[in-house]
Amino acid sequence: MPDPAESITKNFRFDEAEARIYGGWERAGLFRADPEAPGEPFVIVIPPPNVTGNLHMGHALDNTLQDMLTRYHRMKGDNTLWMPGTDHAGIATQAVVERQLAKEGISRVELGREGFLERVWRWKEEYGGRIIGQLKRLGASCDWSRERFTMDPGLSRAVRETFCTLYEEGLLYRGDYVTNWCPSCLTAISDIEVEHEDRDDSLYHIVYEGVGGAPSLTVATTRPETLFGDTAVAVHPEDGRFPAGEFKVRVPFTGREIPVIRDPYVEREFGTGALKVTPAHDANDFRLGQRHGLPTVVCIDRRGALTAEAGPYAGLDRFEARKRILADLESRGQLAKTEPLRHAVGVCYRCRTVIEPLLSLQWFVRTAPLAEAASASVRDGRTALVPRSWERTFFDWMDNIRDWCVSRQLWWGHQIPAWYCPGCGRTHVLREDPSACPDCGGRLERDPDVLDTWFSSGLWPFSTLGWPERTPELARYYPTTVLVTGFDIIFFWVARMMMMGLKLMGDVPFRTVVLHPLVRDASGQKMSKSKGNVIDPLTVIDRFGADAFRFALASQAGTARDLKISEDRVAGCSRFVNKLWNAARFALPHLACLAGGGGPPGGGRDCARALLAAPPPPARRLPDRWIRSRLLAVTREAREALEAFAFDRYADLLYHFIWDELCDWYLELAKPPLYGDDPEARREAAANLRLVFCETLALLHPVMPFVTEELYAKIPGASGFLMASAFPEGRDAEGDPAAERSIGVLMDITRAVRTSRADFHVPPGAKVRPKVSSDRPEVAGLVAEYSPLLLKLMGAETLSTALPGEAKPRDAAEQILDWGAVWIPVAGEIDLAAEQARLAKELVELDRDIAQAEAKLRNPGYLAKAPEEVVEETRERLASLRARREGAERSLRLVAGLAEGRG
RNA sequence: AGGCGUGUAGCUCAGUGGGAGAGCACUACCCUGACACGGUAGUGGUCAAGAGUUCAAAUCUCUUCACGCCUACCA
Numbered sequence: 001m002p003d004p005a006e007s008i009t010k011n012f013r014f015d016e017a018e019a020r021i022y023g024g025w026e027r028a029g030l031f032r033a034d035p036e037a038p039g040e041p042f043v044i045v046i047p048p049p050n051v052t053g054n055l056h057m058g059h060a061l062d063n064t065l066q067d068m069l070t071r072y073h074r075m076k077g078d079n080t081l082w083m084p085g086t087d088h089a090g091i092a093t094q095a096v097v098e099r100q101l102a103k104e105g106i107s108r109v110e111l112g113r114e115g116f117l118e119r120v121w122r123w124k125e126e127y128g129g130r131i132i133g134q135l136k137r138l139g140a141s142c143d144w145s146r147e148r149f150t151m152d153p154g155l156s157r158a159v160r161e162t163f164c165t166l167y168e169e170g171l172l173y174r175g176d177y178v179t180n181w182c183p184s185c186l187t188a189i190s191d192i193e194v195e196h197e198d199r200d201d202s203l204y205h206i207v208y209e210g211v212g213g214a215p216s217l218t219v220a221t222t223r224p225e226t227l228f229g230d231t232a233v234a235v236h237p238e239d240g241r242f243p244a245g246e247f248k249v250r251v252p253f254t255g256r257e258i259p260v261i262r263d264p265y266v267e268r269e270f271g272t273g274a275l276k277v278t279p280a281h282d283a284n285d286f287r288l289g290q291r292h293g294l295p296t297v298v299c300i301d302r303r304g305a306l307t308a309e310a311g312p313y314a315g316l317d318r319f320e321a322r323k324r325i326l327a328d329l330e331s332r333g334q335l336a337k338t339e340p341l342r343h344a345v346g347v348c349y350r351c352r353t354v355i356e357p358l359l360s361l362q363w364f365v366r367t368a369p370l371a372e373a374a375s376a377s378v379r380d381g382r383t384a385l386v387p388r389s390w391e392r393t394f395f396d397w398m399d400n401i402r403d404w405c406v407s408r409q410l411w412w413g414h415q416i417p418a419w420y421c422p423g424c425g426r427t428h429v430l431r432e433d434p435s436a437c438p439d440c441g442g443r444l445e446r447d448p449d450v451l452d453t454w455f456s457s458g459l460w461p462f463s464t465l466g467w468p469e470r471t472p473e474l475a476r477y478y479p480t481t482v483l484v485t486g487f488d489i490i491f492f493w494v495a496r497m498m499m500m501g502l503k504l505m506g507d508v509p510f511r512t513v514v515l516h517p518l519v520r521d522a523s524g525q526k527m528s529k530s531k532g533n534v535i536d537p538l539t540v541i542d543r544f545g546a547d548a549f550r551f552a553l554a555s556q557a558g559t560a561r562d563l564k565i566s567e568d569r570v571a572g573c574s575r576f577v578n579k580l581w582n583a584a585r586f587a588l589p590h591l592a593c594l595a596g597g598g599g600p601p602g603g604g605r606d607c608a609r610a611l612l613a614a615p616p617p618p619a620r621r622l623p624d625r626w627i628r629s630r631l632l633a634v635t636r637e638a639r640e641a642l643e644a645f646a647f648d649r650y651a652d653l654l655y656h657f658i659w660d661e662l663c664d665w666y667l668e669l670a671k672p673p674l675y676g677d678d679p680e681a682r683r684e685a686a687a688n689l690r691l692v693f694c695e696t697l698a699l700l701h702p703v704m705p706f707v708t709e710e711l712y713a714k715i716p717g718a719s720g721f722l723m724a725s726a727f728p729e730g731r732d733a734e735g736d737p738a739a740e741r742s743i744g745v746l747m748d749i750t751r752a753v754r755t756s757r758a759d760f761h762v763p764p765g766a767k768v769r770p771k772v773s774s775d776r777p778e779v780a781g782l783v784a785e786y787s788p789l790l791l792k793l794m795g796a797e798t799l800s801t802a803l804p805g806e807a808k809p810r811d812a813a814e815q816i817l818d819w820g821a822v823w824i825p826v827a828g829e830i831d832l833a834a835e836q837a838r839l840a841k842e843l844v845e846l847d848r849d850i851a852q853a854e855a856k857l858r859n860p861g862y863l864a865k866a867p868e869e870v871v872e873e874t875r876e877r878l879a880s881l882r883a884r885r886e887g888a889e890r891s892l893r894l895v896a897g898l899a900e901g902r903g
Numbered sequence: 904a905g906g907c908g909u910g911u912a913g914c915u916c917a918g919u920g921g922g923a924g925a926g927c928a929c930u931a932c933c934c935u936g937a938c939a940c941g942g943u944a945g946u947g948g949u950c951a952a953g954a955g956u957u958c959a960a961a962u963c964u965c966u967u968c969a970c971g972c973c974u975a976c977c978a
Contacts, residue, residue, distance in 0.1 A: 011940080196975090203978080221978060270977040277978095284976040343977085393907060396974070487973090522915080524971085555926090556916080561908060561972070564915065572927065575940040586937030652917075652925075667937075675936085751944095758944040764933055792935070794943095849922075856921085861958025870921055870959095877922060 008588060008714070012581045014545030018706050022136060025709075026144075030074075030724050033081035033143045035476040042073035042080045043480040045461050045510075046142060047493065048150065050089035051128035052096050055135065057519035057527060057565060058486055060537040063140050064550045064703075065516055065557060065647055066484045070141055071702040072642050075727035081477055083464050084142035086129055088151045090453040091185055091350055094412040097123050113411050113448075120412050134538060139546050139705045141723070148464045150456040151414070158463035159414045159456050160431060162504060167429040171366045171503075172406075174418070174427070178279070178286040179405050181358035182348040183304030183318075187409040188362050189348065190452060191402060192491050194355050196344040205272055205337035206329060208233060211257050214247035218336050220271025222343065223281075224329070225322045227251055228299035228310045230258055232277040234288060237262040239273050252334050253311060253325075261292050280359040296359055304356055318356065363407040363416060363449070370499035371398040377498060383508045386645050387559045390487060390515055397491055404496075406452045413450030420445050458496035461509035483510040486518055487561070514645050516557055522566035540570055547704035548574035554703045555651035576655060577707050580700070583663050584693070584711045590674045591690050591716045593683055616731045617687035622785075623669035624688040625739035628732055630661055631692055635730040638699050647703075654700050662696060665747065672789055690715060695728040745779060745819060746786055752815035752822040753794040759835065760813060760826040767797035773806065774820025810894065816887035818880055832899040839892040846885040853878040 025031065044066050049059055066082060074080040097120045098108055108116045132147070148155060166172040179188040203220050206227070210216045217233055230251050235242045248257045265288060266275050279289030280296040289296065299309040306313045306321045313321045329335040346355040375398040377383050378391060385391050407416060419428045423442030428434060437444050456463070461483075465474040479501070485494065494513055501509030520526055521533040528534065540549050544567075551573040556563045619625045634657045641650035673685035694715060697708040701722055712722035753770050762768060772783050780801045783790075787799040802823070808814055812823040856862050856874055863871060 008937090010938080192974095219978085223978085265976075267977045275978055282976090282978080284978075287976080341978095344975090389907070393973070396906065400974085491974095518972095524915095558917075560916080566915085568927075569915080571940085575938095578940045579938065582938035582941085584937080588937095648917075656925085663938085664942090671936090754943060758932080761932095764935095764943095795935085853922085856959080859958055862921090863958085865958055866921070874921080881922095 008585045010582075010585070012545070012547075012577055012707050012710065014547065014577075014706060015542070017710050018137070018139075018546055021706050021709050022139065025141065025721065025723055028721060028724075030721060031082075031141050031143050032145060033079065033477075035079075035472040037079050039077055039079035041477055041481065042070075042078040043083070043477045044070060044081070044482050044484065045083045045464060045480055046085060047483075047485045047489070048085045048087040048148075048457060048460060049131045050092055051086045051124055051131075051149070052089055052093050053086075053131045055131055055138070055537050057535060057537055059131070059135070060138060060549070061516060061519050061553045061557065061563060062484060062486065063135055063138055064553045065514070067138070067140050067550075067705075068554060068647060068702040069482060069484070069642070069645075071705060071723065072727060074141070075698065075701065075723070075725060077726065079476070081146075081473075082140075082142045083146055083148070083477075083480075084132070084135070084140070084144060085148035085460075085464060086131065086150070087453060087457055088124075088149065088413065090408055090410050090413040090450060091187065093120060093124070093128075094410050095185075095350070097412075108411065116411055137538065137541055137546060139550065141705075146464070150453070150460075154466065154469075155456060155459070155463045156414060158459050158467055159451065160417050161468045162455075162459060162500065163417055163451070164429055164431050165504065166365065171370065172363060172429075173366065174361065174363050174407075176359060176361050177364070177405075178281070178283045178357045178359050179362050180346065180355045181302065181360065182351065182353055183302065183356050184351045184353040185348060186302060188358075188360060188405055188407060189355075190405045190454075193349045194346040195349050195352075197347055197352075198342055199345045201341050201343060201345070203271060203339050203341040204326065204329075204335060205339075206252065206276075207334040207336050208249035208252065208276075211248040211250055214249065215243060217242070217249050217260065217274045218272045219274045219276040221276055222341060223322070224325050225306065225310075225313075225318050226278045226281045226299060227276060227325070228254065228306070228313075229278040229280045229297045230256075230276045231279055231289065231294040231297055232258050232261045232292065234261050234263050234266050234275045234277050235273060236266045236268045237264060239266075239268050241273060252329060252332070254309075261288075261294075263288055263291065282357050286357075286359070298359055300356055300358070302358070302360075362405050363418075363447075363451075365404040365406055367401045367404050367499065370503055371401045371495070373502045374398060374495060374498035377502060377508045383498065383510060384512045386512055386514045390490065394490060394495070398495065404452075406455050407447075407449040408452055409448075410450050413453065414456055416447040416449050416451060418447040420447065454492055454496055457493055458500040459504070461497055461501060462505050467505070478505060478509075479507050480510045482512045482514055484514045484516065487515040488518060490515065512645075517561050517563040519553075519563050519565055522564055522568070524562055524564055535565060535567065540567065543567070544570045544574040545577065545706070547707045548577050550705075551576065551651060551703055554647045555655070557647040558649075576659070577704065579659060579663060580704075580707060581711070583658070583667060584714070586667060587689055587693050588711075588714050588716075590670075591686050591693075593679075594686050594690055594716050616691055617684060619688055620684065621673065621681070621688075622739055622742055622782075623666060624685065625736045626669075626743040627661070627666045627692050628688070629736035629739055630657065631695060631728075632730045632732050632735055635695070635699060635728045639727075642702070651703060654696075654703075658696060658700070662692070665743070666692065668789065668793065669743075669786075690717070691731075694718070695731070697722060698725055698728050742778065742782055745776075745782055746790065748817045748819070749783070749799075749822055750790055750793050752817060753796060753824055756813045756815060756822075756824040756826065757795065759838070760824075762826060764795065767795060768824055768826070769798045769800070770794075770796055770825075771800050771802050771809075771812070771823045772820065773802035773808070773823065775804075776819050779820060808890070810897075813891055813894070814887045816880075816884045818876075821887065832895055835895045836892065836899065839888055839895060842888050843885065843892065846881055846888060850878065850881045850885060853881060 047062060070080055070082040101108060111119065163172065180191065180194045181188055201222050203222055204224050205218050205220050206224060208217050208219060219233055233249055248259050250257055277285045277288055277294065279286045279294055280298045281300060297309055299307050300318055301307050304318045306316050306318065308314045313324060326335060347353060348355055375395055378385060378394060385394060417430055419434060421437040421440060421442050421444055423437060424440040426439055428438060434444060436442065461480050462474060462478055465471060465477055467474055497509045525531060525533055549570050552565065552570040619628050634653060637653050638650055641653060670685050670689055673681040676682060697712050701708040705723065709722045712718050749772060757768065772779060783799055783801050790799055808823050809825060812825045815822045853874055
């Protein structure tokens with residue numbers, strides 16, 4: 001008899017195994033995609049993490065799901081590519097390097113643009129891309145030979161080509177507009193990079209004196225410091241509180257005269273009904289100003305300090321200036337009122353500085369036509385969003401989209417390929433750097449700004465495949481199949497890729513977008529450093545292993561919006577890994593008798609498929625027939641779940657199959673033949689065990705790649721890699737309902753005896769002698785054949801079959817089952833009172849259920865309208881309930897009799 | 904303000920028209936030859952509230968309440 005404890009460690013040593021296994025996969029080139037290879041293409045592009053980034057929970061989830069899909073499709077035989085890479089992350093990276101410089105006491109300006117960029121590149125070579133190594137620890141099976149970076153020469157060419165094309169088609173323009181300016185990052189940012197925070201603030205009522213006898217007006221504002229930029233006061237056209245006709249008021253302090261205009265934009269109910277208009281410092285005021293031909297006056301500069309327009313306040317920070325202006329207005333009697341106001345304030349997504357809307361010269365993408373095409377592609381199903389509920393949000397955004405400000409006042413990024421000629425005043429947007437003005441030959445000045453990082457990531461699905469070159473990869477792998485990402489970047493990234501892909505490639509960038517939940521802590525809080533609730537994925541992997549971690553993530557990746565992760569959860573999954581490991585510890589030594597029955601020697605994809613592709617052994621014995629039938633069902637459901645991106649369903653399915661069916665029953669049922677002395681039976685049981693085990697490992701491999709690969713390698717006859725093996729298709733043509741029914745009988749008997757033992761407090765060591773009674777002919781045979789095993793499982797001494805017509809013995813508890821009954825003689829000291837109470841309670845419950853079922857079957861509406869099978873089910877249920885009631889009643893009489901006898 | 908989502912066992916969640924489920928936690932018992940990271944049997948729920956549709960509602964519709972997220976031009 002093999003001693004498993006000798007041949008295999010007690011637990012999976014993931015700390016030692018993971019790197020070794022991953023290295024094996026890499027060396028065998030299993031991650032590589034070949035556009036020339038056959039197979040349906042299956043392509044995922046990774047959402048490129050920032051080069052500055054470290055693996056966080058969001059990445060871990062995102063990449064676990066991508067890896068599951070990638071591994072599944074690769075095993076299915078698809079031509080699979082998972083394209084990896086990183087993003088240059090303009091502001092974030094520039095900030096990191098600037099901080100590093102600051103420690104050395106150097107500023108970026110001192111270094112100059114070229115010197116600074118050199119430093120950033122050096123930083124990138126040294127520290128950037130650490131996240132790639134972290135992804136490998138997770139088990140990510142990307143084709144690393146194709147790794148891209150958004151500032152690679154190829155991708156930079158794609159950016160330049162895109163910029164020029166959009167410019168030539170009038171989809172890109174430069175202009176003076178109010179944009180969101182961050183006075184701390186010193187750059188413009190796009191609308192969606194502004195986050196809104198509710199803050200307690202004040203609404204100030206300020207008196208503007210009338211000019212030449214005109215009445216004074218009181219305006220309400222939260223930002224008094226912008227009054228120096230006022231070029232009008234606006235009221236609603238139908239607001240009777242204000243005199244008709246044209247008149248002017250004076251801006252406080254400067255005395256500048258500004259007109260009072262009428263516009264329906266003004267809300268009469270808010271504040272005083274009079275709105276000060278500052279076109280240079282507010283997006284709405286800017287639009288108002290354009291409608292009414294108002295001039296713009298800039299009174300706050302790029303650092304958030306007031307300009308010379310503010311006279312005595314010039315040079316003061318905007319918030320300091322606000323305080324002083326309020327104090328001075330107060331002393332002049334021009335501050336009529338101050339009231340508290342809670343309102344949303346726009347802040348920079350990076351540094352949380354309050355955004356200063358600022359008139360500045362920026363580049364914009366004209367998004368309306370692009371968005372319309374993207375919207376249409378979802379409407380007509382060329383791209384599907386999963387779950388579908390995101391469609392509405394997507395359409396809402398696309399339908400109301402505003403032009404995209406793409407220029408950033410940074411150095412790190414793709415510099416805008418626009419040159420301005422001071423001589424002739426023309427702008428040139430060019431694919432190749434010019435040496436002089438093409439028109440007048442004068443010296444050109446290049447636009448110093450760079451592009452928004454999302455501009456280049458918007459091209460990711462095709463720029464990584466070689467565009468604008470026409471490469472074999474582009475032909476084979478575009479459009480990509482699935483995009484997997486969090487819903488928080490639908491607008492930043494998904495929408496932009498769709499707009500760019502449709503415009504430049506003429507087709508959608510991906511067929512399906514899978515939007516997964518955001519990872520939160522155990523109590524549903526967003527993880528953040530300041531809250532101190534961040535769980536580091538690498539720590540989790542160190543402690544519990546990548547497989548347990550991946551399984552924990554996958555098992556919760558349903559359609560909800562939050563995914564709450566905790567170490568406890570992962571610890572629970574590590575027990576599952578342990579369970580599987582120990583199942584193998586039992587099974588593997590028994591497979592030794594099959595050695596030599598595998599595929600050809602050597603490694604590689606084709607021979608690795610051999611074991612899983614070999615013809616299945618015959619399954620003549622009941623347990624084998626049963627488990628093969630169950631395996632078939634589970635295989636089909638697992639495939640369905642993965643095809644539907646129901647990662648949680650897939651994980652749950654395998655968890656219960658392995659634990660409840662494979663381990664709890666099949667391994668037990670396999671023991672008699674495996675330990676028995678019939679070599680033929682042993683071989684057949686072993687062959688089936690190997691098949692079931694092998695296919696189970698394959699089914700589980702997408703989510704638990706390491707432990708399954710490790711165990712696969714230990715199976716006699718296995719060669720190559722599980723990763724390169726075929727995903728099970730369901731080897732048997734059909735299920736075996738008869739076998740499932742029979743095993744069901746064995747399970748019922750076991751459970752019945754166990755329940756009675758517990759109910760009647762039969763001591764663990766004491767044996768019982770249950771009897772099975774049934775009119776079903778096969779039951780006696782089952783009992784005879786499996787009684788040795790059943791005796792062990794339920795702690796019985798003998799198990800026999802009742803003769804036809806035999807009555808239940810007086811001293812036996814009875815468990816009524818669908819197919820018959822089990823009698824369990826009970827003796828010894830029993831808490832009879834408690835037992836009577838329990839049975840009485842059960843009777844009440846049964847009576848209630850019976851009444852319910854009877855009412856249903858008496859209901860004409862039910863009989864007329866309910867489907868046939870539903871009615872039939874109810875009849876069966878009623879019969880079963882009545883039988884159980886009868887049994888419970890008998891048991892109650894028995895217990896009562898015993899109580900009588902004893903008392 | 905609008906949109907989206909959530910509300911089911913102590914906790915985390917699955918279930919989307921026909922008998923209320925899982926994991927963890929809890930109680931009692933058990934080291935039975937792979938696993939005590941195990942096993943067996945249990946306790947525990949007016950499925951947020953109300954109304955409607957239906958023969959039948961946790962499930963579909965409407966209303967209300969609570970919480971969360973996103974978008975937005977009431978300064």
